[in-house]
Amino acid sequence: MRQIDDTADLAPQTDRKSVILAAALAVFSEKGIEEATIEDIRQRSQASVGSIYHHFGTKEGIAAALFSQGLDDYWTQLIARAQGKLNAEETIHDLIAAHIGWVTSKPDLARFLFSRRQAVSPAYEQAIRQRTADHFKALFALLKPWFKQGALRRLPADLYAPLLMGPAQEFSRQWLSGRIQLDPRIATKELSLAAWRSLVNDPNGST
Amino acid sequence: MRQIDDTADLAPQTDRKSVILAAALAVFSEKGIEEATIEDIRQRSQASVGSIYHHFGTKEGIAAALFSQGLDDYWTQLIARAQGKLNAEETIHDLIAAHIGWVTSKPDLARFLFSRRQAVSPAYEQAIRQRTADHFKALFALLKPWFKQGALRRLPADLYAPLLMGPAQEFSRQWLSGRIQLDPRIATKELSLAAWRSLVNDPNGST
Amino acid sequence: MRQIDDTADLAPQTDRKSVILAAALAVFSEKGIEEATIEDIRQRSQASVGSIYHHFGTKEGIAAALFSQGLDDYWTQLIARAQGKLNAEETIHDLIAAHIGWVTSKPDLARFLFSRRQAVSPAYEQAIRQRTADHFKALFALLKPWFKQGALRRLPADLYAPLLMGPAQEFSRQWLSGRIQLDPRIATKELSLAAWRSLVNDPNGST
Amino acid sequence: MRQIDDTADLAPQTDRKSVILAAALAVFSEKGIEEATIEDIRQRSQASVGSIYHHFGTKEGIAAALFSQGLDDYWTQLIARAQGKLNAEETIHDLIAAHIGWVTSKPDLARFLFSRRQAVSPAYEQAIRQRTADHFKALFALLKPWFKQGALRRLPADLYAPLLMGPAQEFSRQWLSGRIQLDPRIATKELSLAAWRSLVNDPNGST
DNA sequence: GATGAATGAGCATTCATTCAT
DNA sequence: CATGAATGAATGCTCATTCAT
Numbered sequence: 001m002r003q004i005d006d007t008a009d010l011a012p013q014t015d016r017k018s019v020i021l022a023a024a025l026a027v028f029s030e031k032g033i034e035e036a037t038i039e040d041i042r043q044r045s046q047a048s049v050g051s052i053y054h055h056f057g058t059k060e061g062i063a064a065a066l067f068s069q070g071l072d073d074y075w076t077q078l079i080a081r082a083q084g085k086l087n088a089e090e091t092i093h094d095l096i097a098a099h100i101g102w103v104t105s106k107p108d109l110a111r112f113l114f115s116r117r118q119a120v121s122p123a124y125e126q127a128i129r130q131r132t133a134d135h136f137k138a139l140f141a142l143l144k145p146w147f148k149q150g151a152l153r154r155l156p157a158d159l160y161a162p163l164l165m166g167p168a169q170e171f172s173r174q175w176l177s178g179r180i181q182l183d184p185r186i187a188t189k190e191l192s193l194a195a196w197r198s199l200v201n202d203p204n205g206s207t
Numbered sequence: 208m209r210q211i212d213d214t215a216d217l218a219p220q221t222d223r224k225s226v227i228l229a230a231a232l233a234v235f236s237e238k239g240i241e242e243a244t245i246e247d248i249r250q251r252s253q254a255s256v257g258s259i260y261h262h263f264g265t266k267e268g269i270a271a272a273l274f275s276q277g278l279d280d281y282w283t284q285l286i287a288r289a290q291g292k293l294n295a296e297e298t299i300h301d302l303i304a305a306h307i308g309w310v311t312s313k314p315d316l317a318r319f320l321f322s323r324r325q326a327v328s329p330a331y332e333q334a335i336r337q338r339t340a341d342h343f344k345a346l347f348a349l350l351k352p353w354f355k356q357g358a359l360r361r362l363p364a365d366l367y368a369p370l371l372m373g374p375a376q377e378f379s380r381q382w383l384s385g386r387i388q389l390d391p392r393i394a395t396k397e398l399s400l401a402a403w404r405s406l407v408n409d410p411n412g413s414t
Numbered sequence: 415m416r417q418i419d420d421t422a423d424l425a426p427q428t429d430r431k432s433v434i435l436a437a438a439l440a441v442f443s444e445k446g447i448e449e450a451t452i453e454d455i456r457q458r459s460q461a462s463v464g465s466i467y468h469h470f471g472t473k474e475g476i477a478a479a480l481f482s483q484g485l486d487d488y489w490t491q492l493i494a495r496a497q498g499k500l501n502a503e504e505t506i507h508d509l510i511a512a513h514i515g516w517v518t519s520k521p522d523l524a525r526f527l528f529s530r531r532q533a534v535s536p537a538y539e540q541a542i543r544q545r546t547a548d549h550f551k552a553l554f555a556l557l558k559p560w561f562k563q564g565a566l567r568r569l570p571a572d573l574y575a576p577l578l579m580g581p582a583q584e585f586s587r588q589w590l591s592g593r594i595q596l597d598p599r600i601a602t603k604e605l606s607l608a609a610w611r612s613l614v615n616d617p618n619g620s621t
Numbered sequence: 622m623r624q625i626d627d628t629a630d631l632a633p634q635t636d637r638k639s640v641i642l643a644a645a646l647a648v649f650s651e652k653g654i655e656e657a658t659i660e661d662i663r664q665r666s667q668a669s670v671g672s673i674y675h676h677f678g679t680k681e682g683i684a685a686a687l688f689s690q691g692l693d694d695y696w697t698q699l700i701a702r703a704q705g706k707l708n709a710e711e712t713i714h715d716l717i718a719a720h721i722g723w724v725t726s727k728p729d730l731a732r733f734l735f736s737r738r739q740a741v742s743p744a745y746e747q748a749i750r751q752r753t754a755d756h757f758k759a760l761f762a763l764l765k766p767w768f769k770q771g772a773l774r775r776l777p778a779d780l781y782a783p784l785l786m787g788p789a790q791e792f793s794r795q796w797l798s799g800r801i802q803l804d805p806r807i808a809t810k811e812l813s814l815a816a817w818r819s820l821v822n823d824p825n826g827s828t
Numbered sequence: 829g830a831t832g833a834a835t836g837a838g839c840a841t842t843c844a845t846t847c848a849t
Numbered sequence: 850c851a852t853g854a855a856t857g858a859a860t861g862c863t864c865a866t867t868c869a870t
Contacts, residue, residue, distance in 0.1 A: 016833080034241035038861060048835045053862065055833090129386065155397060158389035161381065163401050167373035174368065179336065182365035190362060190405075194370050198401030223850085244843060255852045257847085262850095266844065430854080448655035452840060462856045463841085469854090473840065543800065569811060572803035575795065577815050580788035588782065593750065596779035604776060608784050608819030612811075637829085658864060669831045671868085676829095680865065 017055045020045045021069075024062045029108035032115070033063050064124055070109045071128065075135035077102050079142065088146035089196050095139070096168045096192035100184045103172045111176045114169070136161065153201045163198040167191045224262045227252045228276075231269045236315035239322070240270050271331055277316045278335065282342035284309050286349065295353035296403050302346070303375045303399035307391045310379045318383045321376070343368065360408045370405040374398045431469045434459045435483075438476045443522035446529070447477050478538055484523045485542065489549035491516050493556065502560035503610050509553070510582045510606035514598045517586045525590045528583070550575065567615045577612040581605045638676045641666045642690075645683045650729035653736070654684050685745055691730045692749065696756035698723050700763065709767035710817055716760070717789045717813035721805045724793045732797045735790070757782065774822045784819040788812045 023045035027036040038059060042049055056062045081098035085091040103110040120128070140160070146152045155163070168191040174180040175187075230252035234243040245266060249256055263269045288305035292298040310317040347367070353359045362370070375398045381387040437459035441450040452473060456463055470476045495512035499505040517524040534542070554574070560566045569577070582605040588594040634640075644666035648657040659680060663670055677683045702719035706712040724731040761781070767773045776784070789812040795801040 032241070034239070037859080039859090049837095049862080050835050050864085051833070054835095059861065156389050156393070158381075158387045159378070159394060159397050162374045162378035162394075162398065166375070166377035166401070167369045167405065170373035170376050171366070171369035174365070180365045182363050186363070187366060187369075190366050191369065194373070194401070194405035197404040198374065198397075245845085246843075256845085256854095257852050258850075260845070446655070448653070451838085453838090463858095464843085464856050465854070467841070468856095570803050570807070572795075572801045573792070573808060573811050576788045576792035576808075576812065580791035580815070581783045581819065582787070583791050584787035585780070585783035588779070594779045596777050600777070601780060601783075604780050604819075605783065608787070608815070611818040612788065612815030659866085660864075670833095670866085671831050672829075674866070 016047055016051060020047050020052055020055060021062070021066060023047075025066055025108050025112060028063065028066065029111045033059075060120060060124075064120060066109075066112060067120065067128065070113045071131060071135070073106075073109070074102055074113065075132075075139070079135075079139055082139070082142050085142075088143070088149075088151040088200070091142060091146065092164070092196050092199065093188075093192040095164070096195055097188050099165065099168050100172070100188045100191065103176065104184045107176055110172065114173060114176070151201055152199050155199075160199075164195050167194045223254060223258060227254050227259055227262060228269070228273060230254075232273055232315050232319060235270065235273065236318045240266075240319075267328060267331070273316075273319065274335065277313075277320045278338060278342070280313075280316070281309055281320065282339075282346070286342075286346055289346070289349050292349075295350070295356075295358040295407070298349060298353065299371070299403050299406065300395075300399040302371070303402055304395050306372065306375050307379070307395045307398065310383065311391045314383055317379065321380060321383070358408055359406050367406075371402050374401045430461055430465060434461050434466055434469060435476070435480060437461075439480055439522050439526060442477065442480065443525045447473075474534060474538075478534060480523075480526060481534065481542065484527045485545060485549075487520075487523070488516055488527065489546075489553070493549075493553055496553070496556050499556075502557070502563075502565040502614070505556060505560065506578070506610050506613065507602075507606040509578070510609055511602050513579065513582050514586065514602045514605065517590065518598045521590055524586065528587060528590070565615055566613050569613075574613075578609050581608045637668060637672060641668050641673055641676060642683070642687060644668075646687055646729050646733060649684065649687065650732045654680075654733075681742060681745070687730075687733060688749065691727075691734045692752060692756070694727075694730070695723055695734065696753075696760070700756075700760055703760070703763050706763075709764070709770075709772040709821070712763060712767065713785070713817050713820065714809075714813040716785070717816055718809050720786065720789050721793070721809045721812065724797065725805045728797055731793065735794060735797070772822055773820050781820075785816050788815045 020041065024036070024041045027040045027044060030036075031040070036059075038049060038052060041047075041052060041062070045052070052062070056065060078095060078098045081101075082091050082095045085094060143152060147154065171180065171184070171187055171191055175182075175184055227248065231243070231248045234247045234251055237243075238247070243266075245256060245259060248254075248259060248269070252259070259269070263272060285302060285305045288308075289298050289302045292301060350359060354361065378387065378391070378394055378398055382389075382391055434455065438450070438455045441454045441458060444450075445454070450473075452463060452466060455461075455466060455476070459466070466476070470479060492509060492512045495515075496505050496509045499508060557566060561568070585594065585598070585601055585605055589596075589598055641662065645657070645662045648661045648665055651657075652661070657680075659670060659673060662668075662673060662683070666673070673683070677686060699716060699719045702722075703712050703716045706715060764773060768775065792801065792805070792808055792812055796803075796805055
C-alpha cells in the first residue's frame with residue numbers, strides 16, 4: 001500500500017503482498033476465479049484472511065491486481081521482442097515466438113489471463129479493454145513500416161488480431177488445457193508462418 | 208439424464224423441459240455457468256425448482272445436456288456444410304463459413320460452448336473431449352482426399368485445429384464478447400483465406 | 415409468502431414463519447437488532463438458516479416485519495381503547511392507560527418498538543414515519559370534539575405528542591429497562607393526570 | 622482509562638485524544654455505537670488505529686469516556702441553571718430550559734447520550750446508573766424547599782423523572798431525530814408548563 | 829506516543845439440493 | 850410431474866484488537 005515497488009514485476013518476491021498474489025495465481029489457475037475461495041488462497045499463502053483483505057479489499061481486487069500485472073508483463077515482452085526487426089516476416093515471427101515463449105514460461109499466468117470470462121466488474125472490464133487496445137496499438141506501430149512498404153495487406157482493423165494471433169492463441173489455449181502435447185517451441189515455426197501467410201501481400205497469392 | 212430424447216435438436220419447443228433448457232442457456236450465456244443460479248433459471252423459465260431438478264438432476268446436468276446438444280449441433284452443421292466439395296480450397300472455405308454462420312445464428316449457444324472452463328466434472332469433461340476428438344476426426348476425413356492428392360500440407364496433428372480454426376475461433380470469441388463490430392459474414396472470406404494459406408501445399412511458398 | 419393470514423396478529427401461531435418471528439422478537443428485545451445474530455434466532459426458533467432467509471430475505475426483513483406488525487398492533491389498541499368516550503379527560507386517561515397496558519402486556523415488543531435507532535433502511539424508515547403519522551392523526555381525530563368544545567388547548571402541532579405521551583413514554587422506557595420498579599398500573603393515574611393537566615384549557619391555569 | 626484528565630470538559634481541544642473523541646462523537650451520533658467502526662473514527666480523526674487504542678483501550682472505552690463526560694456536562698449545566706431560584710415554578714422552568722438548551726447546543730452529544738441502548742457492558746452500565754441516580758438526587762435537592770413548603774406534590778419516587786422531564790425528553794428525542802421542526806426555544810415554555818402542572822400541589826386541581 | 833500490517837473469530841447471506849404434499 | 854418450503858454447508862467479508870517497528 002505504501003511500498004515503493006508498487007510496479008512489482010512478476011518475479012518472485014517475499015513480502016506478504018507478493019506471496020498472496022502468487023498463491024492467488026496458483027489457485028485461480030487451477031480452479032478459475034469463481035471456484036477459488038479465499039480460504040484456498042489463505043492456505044496456500046499462509047496469510048490470514050484479514051491480511052489478504054487488508055491488501056486487496058475484495059477477491060476481485062486480487063484478480064484485478066493479478067490481471068493488471070499479467071497483462072502488462074505479457075504485452076511488454078511481446079513488444080520488446082518484436083522491436084527493431086529488419087523485415088516484416090521476422091517481426092511477425094518474433095511476435096508469435098514471444099507469445100508462445102511467454103505462455104510457456106508462465107503457464108499459470110497465461111491460463112489466468114486467457115481464460116477470464118467477465119469475472120471482473122464491468123467498470124474494470126472497461127479499463128482492461130482500453131489498456132489492451134493501447135497495447136495492441138503499440139504493437140501495431142511496429143508493423144507500420146511494413147505496411148507503408150507494401151509488404152503487408154491492408155484489411156479491416158478487426159481482422160488483424162485474429163489473423164495474427166489466432167492460430168497461436170488457439171494453440172496456446174489447447175496446450176494450456178492439456179489437450180495438446182506438441183512442444184510449443186516446435187509449433188512456433190508453423191504458427192508464425194500461418195500468421196505471415198495470412199498477412200503478406202502476395203501478388204501471386206492464391207486468391 | 209433420464210430421458211430418451213437426448214438428441215433433441217435446438218429448435219424451439221414448448222414442453223417444460225425445453226423451456227427450462229432455453230432459459231438455462233440464456234442465463235449461462237449471460238453470467239457463465241458458475242455465476243448462474245437455479246433461481247435465475249427458475250425465474251426465466253417460470254418452472255419450479257422441483258421441476259427443474261426432476262428433469263435434470265443437478266445444475267451440472269443442465270449444463271451437460273446443453274453442452275451435449277450444442278456440441279453435436281455445431282459439428283453436424285460444420286460437417287454437413289463441408290461435404291462433397293470439389294476441391295480443398297472450397298472445403299476449407301465452407302468449413303470456416305459454417306463455423307461463422309453457426310456462431311452468428313446461435314450466439315448464446317456459441318458463447319456457452321466456447322467459453323467453458325472446466326465447469327463440468329472431470330468425468331464428463333473426458334466424455335466431451337472424446338466426442339470432440341471423434342467429431343474432429345470425421346471432419347478431418349473430409350480433407351483426406353486433398354491430403355492424398357498433395358494439395359494440403361502434412362503437419363503434426365496438434366497443429367491442424369489451430370491453423371484451420373484459430374483465426375475464425377479468435378474472431379468468434381471477440382465478436383461474441385462484443386469487442387469486435389465487423390460483420391462476421393464479411394470476415395468469413397479473409398478468415399477462410401488465412402486457413403487455406405496456412406494449410407496449402409505451395410511449392411513456391413515463402414518458407 | 416402465500417399464506418392467507420398475512421395480517422397475522424401477534425397472537426402465538428405455530429407455522430414456521432410465526433415461530434421465527436417470535437424467536438426474533440425475543441432475541442431483538444434482549445440484545446437489540448444489531449447485536450442479535452441470525453444464529454441466535456435460528457437456535458431459538460429451531461428453524462434452519464435457509465428457512466429464515468426463505469421467509470424474510472434479510473435480517474432487516476425480519477425486523478421490518480416485526481416492526482410493522484408491532485406498530486399496527488400498538489396503535490390499533492390505543493385507538494380502540496380511546497374511542498367513544500364521554501369527555502376529554504376520560505379519553506386522555508384511557509389513551510395513557512392503553513399505552514401502559516400495551517407496554518405491560520407486551521414488554522418485548524415494546525422494548526423492540528421503542529428503542530429502535532435507525533436500525534432500518536432509510537427507505538423503510540420513511541414508510542414507518544408515514545404510517546406513524548397516519549396513526550397519530552387518527553388518534554388525534556378522537557380528540558377533535560373536545561378541541562371544538564374548547565376543553566383542550568390549541569398548541570403547535572409538534573407539541574401534542576410530547577405533552578400527551580411524554581410522561582407515559584418516559585415512564586415506559588425506564589420500566590422496560592428495569593430502572594423503575596413501580597407498578598405501571600399504579601403509575602397510570604398520575605401519568606394520565608399529567609397529560610390531562612398539560613392539555614386542559616384552564617381559564618384559571620397558572621400561566 | 623490511563624489518563625489523569627478524565628474530567629476534560631467538552632470544549633474543543635486539539636490534542637490527539639480530544640480530536641479522536643470529537644471524531645468518535647460525530648460518528649456515534651450518525652450511525653450509533655454498534656454501527657460505528659474504528660475505521661470510521663480513524664478516518665474522521667486522521668489518527669492511526671494504534672493511536673486510538675493507545676488512548677482508549679477498546680471501542681467501548683471511547684464510548685465510555687464520551688458518555689462519562691457527556692453525562693457530567695449535562696447534569697452540571699442542568700443543576701447550575703436551576704440553582705438559587707425564588708420559587709418552585711421558576712426552578713422547574715429553568716430545569717426544562719436548561720435541558721432544551723443543552724440538547725440544542727450539543728445535539729450530537731445529546732443524540733449519543735439519549736439513544737444508547739445497552740451499548741455498554743453491564744458493569745459500566747451499573748456505574749452509569751449510579752452516577753445518574755446521584756445526579757438526579759442532587760437535582761432533587763434543589764426542589765426540596767418547595768416540597769417542604771408544600772408547593773409540590775409528594776408522589777412515588779419513580780414518577781418524578783417521567784413527570785418532570787418526560788415531555789421535554791420526548792420532545793428532544795423527536796427533535797434530534799428530525800421528526801419535529803418546531804423551534805425548541807419556543808417549545809420550552811409549554812414543556813416546562815406541563816412539568817409544572819403535573820407537579821404543582823393545586824388544591825383546586827382538576828382531579 | 830504513533831503507525832499500520834496482521835490476526836482470526838464471527839457474521840450475514842447464498843445456493844444447490846431434498847422431499848413432503 | 851409439479852411445487853416450494855426447508856436444509857445447512859460454504860463463502861466473502863468485517864472489524865475489534867494486537868504488536869513489532
